[in-house]
Amino acid sequence: MSAAAKTFGALLALTAATFGLSFAGLPSWAGAAAALAIAVAKAALVAAVFMGLSRERASSRLVLVVAALLVAILAGLGAADVATR
């Protein structure tokens, strides 16, 4: 079985877990935290295996790290601004 096929299997399992969690009746914040944590894990799998980031050079990985950092700053500050008005 190819690495991509194994990754696909893992992604389906994580998708089923996210779907199942939505029926667990968790409080909103806990449900969101769990679902987003699983989404981050799935995104990391797609980036590492499907997008080949694990065999990519450091320069390309650096782009992803910077992008993730900027997304966190943009989303964090943007949310803080609107929420504290």
Next chain:
Amino acid sequence: MSHVALERGPREAEVHARSARLGMWVFLGSEAMLFAALLALYAAYRAAYPGAFAAGVIHSERLMGSVNTVALLTASWLAAEALELVKGARPRAASLALAGAAALGVVFLALKTVEYARHIRLGAVPGPGYAFAPIAGAGGKVYFALYYAATGLHALHVAIGVCVLGWVAMGAWRGRYGPRAEEHAGLEMGALYWHFVDVMWLFLWPLFYLVR
């Protein structure tokens, strides 16, 4: 600048392929910012209107959204396999995998259209025409405005991705791509774009369909 392609040695071609990948990562990084701004608004307005957002998610098509998640993940897997197939000098098989991925993208768009039609029929439209009685007030308007903005922007990316996948599938069928990195850079760029579209959905799905 066509002279670049004329006298390119193997080493130069490899550097060219690597540069193309780096450029694509930079492009995808900047695309992520576009979605990040919408996710920031989602977080802020969910904090401001928790009841309306929870009700909005309850009124979403959970099963349809989840089927769409599986469709996009499967399409992403097929695109990843297509790259391996072309590296193994099997361009026709790669073409079929890419065509399958594009078809799943069409399935995604079809289901999204059905969802939009249901929302619109119930009066859950963006802007001043909003008339969805179960979630009255500003919170409902904000939720559905964000819903349409985020999922609409994503659907536009899916539509572009379907065209890109269809294009590289045809190219692969005609033998445009070879096993060496510099011979299949176009296919690889198309697949990278598709994976990005998939990754964005992985975040939109729980936020608009699952977290109540």
